[in-house]
Amino acid sequence: MVGSSTSEGHIERGTGRDLFLQSVHGLSRYCLAIGGISLSFMMFLTVVDVIMRSFRRPIVGTYEIVAFSAAIAIGFSLPLTSWMKGHVSVDMLTGKLSPRTRGILNVATRCIVLVVFFLIGWRLIRYGLNLHRVKEVSMTLQMPFYPVAFGLGVCAFTQCLVMIGDIIKIARGTYE
Numbered sequence: 001m002v003g004s005s006t007s008e009g010h011i012e013r014g015t016g017r018d019l020f021l022q023s024v025h026g027l028s029r030y031c032l033a034i035g036g037i038s039l040s041f042m043m044f045l046t047v048v049d050v051i052m053r054s055f056r057r058p059i060v061g062t063y064e065i066v067a068f069s070a071a072i073a074i075g076f077s078l079p080l081t082s083w084m085k086g087h088v089s090v091d092m093l094t095g096k097l098s099p100r101t102r103g104i105l106n107v108a109t110r111c112i113v114l115v116v117f118f119l120i121g122w123r124l125i126r127y128g129l130n131l132h133r134v135k136e137v138s139m140t141l142q143m144p145f146y147p148v149a150f151g152l153g154v155c156a157f158t159q160c161l162v163m164i165g166d167i168i169k170i171a172r173g174t175y176e
Contacts, residue, residue: 028080035076042069061141075152114163121156
C-alpha cells in the first residue's frame with residue numbers, strides 16, 4: 001500500500017501527502033542517531049575513566065559529561081521510540097474496545113501527549129534562554145548548560161510532530 005506504515009515503523013515512499021510523515025520519521029531517526037552517539041560516548045568515557053583510575057589518573061569531569069550525555073541519550077531517543085511504539089503499552093483494556101472506540105482513545109491520548117510535550121519543549125527553550133542569559137555552567141568543567149536544554153526542547157517538539165503523525169495515521173486507518 002502506498003504511503004502506509006510498515007511493521008518497522010517507517011513510511012514507504014509514496015505521494016506528496018506522505019511528505020510530512022516521511023520528514024517526521026527522518027527527523028526522529030536523526031535524533032536517535034545523536035542519542036546513540038551520546039550513549040556510545042558515555043560508555044566509552046566511563047570505561048576509559050575506570051581504566052585510568054586504576055593508574056590513579058581519573059578523567060576530570062567525567063560525572064558532568066556522563067550526566068549531560070545521559071540527558072541527550074534519553075531525550076534524543078524518545079521521538080523514534082514513540083514512532084515505533086517501543087514504549088510500554090497496556091492492551092488488556094484497549095484490546096476489548098471496538099476499533100472506533102480504540103481510535104478515539106488513541107487520538108485523545110495523542111492530543112494530551114502533544115500538549116504536554118509542547119509545554120515541556122516551550123519551557124525547556126525558555127529555560128535554555130535563561131541559562132544562556134545568566135551564563136550558567138557546570139562546576140568542574142565550566143561547560144554551559146543551555147545547549148542541552150535547547151537540544152531537549154527540540155526533541156520535545158519533535159515528539160509533538162510524532163504525535164501529529166500518529167493522529168494522521170489513526171485517521172487514515174494505518175496506525176495499528
